[in-house]
Amino acid sequence: MEKPTFYITTPIYYPSDKLHIGHAYCTVATDAIARYKRLQGYDVMFLTGTDEHGQKIEEKAKAAGVSPKEFVDRIVEGEKGVKDLWKLMNISNDRFIRTTDDYHVKSIQRIFRKMYDNGDIYKGKYSGMYCTPCESFWTESQLVDGKCPDCGREVKYAEEEAYFFRASKYAPRVRELLTGTDFLEPQSRVNEMVNNFIDCEGGLQDLCVSRTSFTWGVPVDFDPGHVVYVWLDALFNYVTALGYCNDEYDELDKYWPGVNIVGKEIVRFHAIYWPAFLMSVGLPLPKKVYGHGWLIFDGKKMGKSTGNVVDPYVLAERYGVDALRFFLLRTFPFGSDGSFSNELLISTINTDLANDLGNLLSRTTAMVGKYFGGTLPWEQEAGEEDADLLELLGGLRDRYETQMEKLQLQNGLAEVFRVIARANKYIDETTPWVLAKDETKKPRLARVLYNLLESLRICGTLLKPFMPASMDALAAQIGADEAAMSWEKANVWGVLPFEAAVVKGENLFPRINVEKELAALSALTAPKKDPIEPFKEDAVFDDFLKCDFRVCKVLKCENVKKSQKLLRFELDDGSGTTRQILSGIAAFYKPEELVGKTVAAIVNLPPRKMMGQDSNGMLISAVYKEKGEEKVRLLILDDAIPAGSVLC
Numbered sequence: 145m146e147k148p149t150f151y152i153t154t155p156i157y158y159p160s161d162k163l164h165i166g167h168a169y170c171t172v173a174t175d176a177i178a179r180y181k182r183l184q185g186y187d188v189m190f191l192t193g194t195d196e197h198g199q200k201i202e203e204k205a206k207a208a209g210v211s212p213k214e215f216v217d218r219i220v221e222g223e224k225g226v227k228d229l230w231k232l233m234n235i236s237n238d239r240f241i242r243t244t245d246d247y248h249v250k251s252i253q254r255i256f257r258k259m260y261d262n263g264d265i266y267k268g269k270y271s272g273m274y275c276t277p278c279e280s281f282w283t284e285s286q287l288v289d290g291k292c293p294d295c296g297r298e299v300k301y302a303e304e305e306a307y308f309f310r311a312s313k314y315a316p317r318v319r320e321l322l323t324g325t326d327f328l329e330p331q332s333r334v335n336e337m338v339n340n341f342i343d344c345e346g347g348l349q350d351l352c353v354s355r356t357s358f359t360w361g362v363p364v365d366f367d368p369g370h371v372v373y374v375w376l377d378a379l380f381n382y383v384t385a386l387g388y389c390n391d392e393y394d395e396l397d398k399y400w401p402g403v404n405i406v407g408k409e410i411v412r413f414h415a416i417y418w419p420a421f422l423m424s425v426g427l428p429l430p431k432k433v434y435g436h437g438w439l440i441f442d443g444k445k446m447g448k449s450t451g452n453v454v455d456p457y458v459l460a461e462r463y464g465v466d467a468l469r470f471f472l473l474r475t476f477p478f479g480s481d482g483s484f485s486n487e488l489l490i491s492t493i494n495t496d497l498a499n500d501l502g503n504l505l506s507r508t509t510a511m512v513g514k515y516f517g518g519t520l521p522w523e524q525e526a527g528e529e530d531a532d533l534l535e536l537l538g539g540l541r542d543r544y545e546t547q548m549e550k551l552q553l554q555n556g557l558a559e560v561f562r563v564i565a566r567a568n569k570y571i572d573e574t575t576p577w578v579l580a581k582d583e584t585k586k587p588r589l590a591r592v593l594y595n596l597l598e599s600l601r602i603c604g605t606l607l608k609p610f611m612p613a614s615m616d617a618l619a620a621q622i623g624a625d626e627a628a629m630s631w632e633k634a635n636v637w638g639v640l641p642f643e644a645a646v647v648k649g650e651n652l653f654p655r656i657n658v659e660k661e662l663a664a665l666s667a668l669t670a671p672k673k674d675p676i677e678p679f680k681e682d683a684v685f686d687d688f689l690k691c692d693f694r695v696c697k698v699l700k701c702e703n704v705k706k707s708q709k710l711l712r713f714e715l716d717d718g719s720g721t722t723r724q725i726l727s728g729i730a731a732f733y734k735p736e737e738l739v740g741k742t743v744a745a746i747v748n749l750p751p752r753k754m755m756g757q758d759s760n761g762m763l764i765s766a767v768y769k770e771k772g773e774e775k776v777r778l779l780i781l782d783d784a785i786p787a788g789s790v791l792c
């Protein structure tokens with residue numbers, strides 16, 4: 145019989161920087177769902193990838209002095225890049241799409257043309273407030289305190305000829321989809337979407353889907369100069385990766401529609417524009433879009449741009465991949481935000497893994513070894529203490545499934561750990577070490593240990609999607625083969641042979657010394673100090689004396705027309721005439737901030753022409769790096785010092 149299919153995706157991440165634990169969180173969660181569905185017997189297609197076009201990447205590449213493709217190649221394919229990270233985290237994706245893949249680029253061109261031909265894309269003019277990092281245009285009313293509502297950064301006015309997608313035409317159908325079905329989950333996100341983007345003043349606006357202000361994107365093949373808006377390019381990855389509009393794959397009918405797992409900040413694109421795009425090209429809609437919460441660090445969303453990122457490599461190397469995977473999914477309810485902390489990480493590993501699961505496994509296998517030489521006897525005797533544990537165990541798979549189907553991964557795990565706790569209590573109730581002292585109680589002792597092994601087998605099976613490698617090791621220790629660790633056998637008692645043989649193995653989850661580890665971690669995660677410029681070679685003292693440094697007052701300061709870099713200063717240098725100096729610090733100051741300030745300048749340099757104007761000297765600034773980025777601050781002096789004073 146053919147297996148039923150299941151398709152699940154992560155967002156495709158921007159390779160604008162190294163990925164962090166927030167990305168790992170989403171990918172690990174999606175991986176656990178994919179593995180759970182495989183365990184159930186589905187033919188799963190699990191897709192992840194990278195979203196490689198757009199202005200942000202173009203700018204980053206420029207700053208790094210390489211081409212955009214070289215830049216993204218390094219982050220995606222390079223050492224400790226995206227692909228390496230997913231290998232490390234034991235991610236079982238079946239496919240990895242890069243939006244720069246040829247087949248995807250061609251598909252996007254065909255899709256764009258298709259939507260243009262069917263009248264859903266038309267040419268117009270765009271003006272509005274634009275947020276460069278988010279690559280989003282916003283209307284005035286959407287701004288929060290005049291800033292980007294997604295990331296809180298400055299927006300700037302921008303205008304360009306552009307193609308538009310008739311989102312407005314699909315607004316009623318999208319509204320119906322959101323309010324009348326469980327397409328978007330958690331349901332708590334539905335109202336926000338409908339109120340802010342569909343039922344808002346003016347209704348759902350048509351979406352600008354091409355750009356002319358930069359070139360790093362999929363070219364619109366029938367209108368040179370335009371590149372396809374990065375979100376249209378990106379969203380369609382979920383179907384181009386299956387072969388939509390290309391010959392690379394032929395699995396669209398087999399796997400689509402699927403489930404899109406995304407972070408809550410991009411629910412807007414997935415819950416509104418994505419279904420509208422699909423309606424336009426006539427494809428079925430996703431089965432579900434699930435908007436998960438954020439990992440919060442120091443009260444802020446962990447993010448590449450905020451700098452508060454935690455390196456998954458560091459954590460996985462110290463605690464093991466499975467412990468990290470487990471921590472992420474056990475601790476934070478998938479639909480809500482969660483505060484990441486090192487303390488929480490260590491205490492979860494110690495409590496659940498070292499104490500509860502690890503101890504259950506090591507105590508059980510040790511006792512089978514100690515009391516029965518590693519193999520239980522056939523002769524066993526049931527007892528009244530068994531009923532409660534076996535009942536709880538028998539219903540576990542169903543309770544787990546109920547939670548997993550709702551993508552409540554945390555609750556699925558909680559169900560398993562309830563049984564693990566119960567099994568540990570069963571050890572205390574049955575006191576195997578007392579039974580062992582009495583030869584006539586050996587059959588009873590054997591059954592107690594058998595029940596513990598069965599508990600470990602069933603719990604281990606259901607934990608496989610979360611901690612695949614460790615659960616393989618657990619299976620080996622309790623002598624369970626693949627068939628015994630299967631979904632079908634996860635709600636059946638009595639699967640291991642009564643004469644079960646165990647192999648004492650290594651401690652799967654060693655206890656962590658909290659204080660020592662916290663100190664080591666905070667040293668590791670402390671912000672790295674930016675290096676200072678190397679010191680220069682010795683100078684000749686007389687040369688130094690020749691430089692005439694003077695205190696000046698800023699009389700006037702303004703931007704130089706057509707220059708992004710220069711500010712023009714009119715200065716009182718104490719001589720009675722006004723001195724003009726141009727300085728390349730426009731990126732760091734608003735001109736009006738500097739008027740009236742007392743500054744330092746070297747005044748006996750030969751005049752230089754810049755942008756057609758004379759500069760008579762140089763203002764003295766501090767130049768340094770902050771998180772790798774160059775910063776410049778003007779040297780500001782005490783206002784009590786009169787203009788013209790000599791600096792020596």
Ligand code: ME8
Binds near residue numbers: 155165381408446
């Ligand atoms: O938005 N907590 O890419 P992106 C939890 N390319 N999850 C987090 C997180 C955090 N602190 N930070 C990031 C993009 N994520 C687009 C997507 S899809 C067609 C295009 C996860 O690199 C979360 O899943 O900014 C979020 O939605 C995703 O990374 C954003 O990754």
